[in-house]
Amino acid sequence: MLLPTVTNAICLAPIRPYVPSDPVAEAAYADLIKADFETYFREAQAYFRCVDEERARTFVEAGAVSESYAKFLREVNR
Numbered sequence: 001m002l003l004p005t006v007t008n009a010i011c012l013a014p015i016r017p018y019v020p021s022d023p024v025a026e027a028a029y030a031d032l033i034k035a036d037f038e039t040y041f042r043e044a045q046a047y048f049r050c051v052d053e054e055r056a057r058t059f060v061e062a063g064a065v066s067e068s069y070a071k072f073l074r075e076v077n078r
Contacts, residue, residue: 009053
């Protein structure tokens with residue numbers, strides 16, 4: 001029987017920053033918009049790291065599951 005060893009990570013993609021189409025609003029909120037872009041890029045990097053780590057974990061897990069399946073098939077086909 002296979003027991004779960006690791007919970008899958010939930011990698012959440014960042015939310016794209018909103019930029020108003022009104023030049024007056026852009027100017028009025030320029031500092032907030034810049035901060036939103038900086039937050040976006042920081043969160044995008046964290047997202048990429050999460051996806052890379054989850055891919056690596058799943059690759060290892062798939063190898064272990066493949067070995068378990070092969071063992072199962074050998075036992076069933078005796």
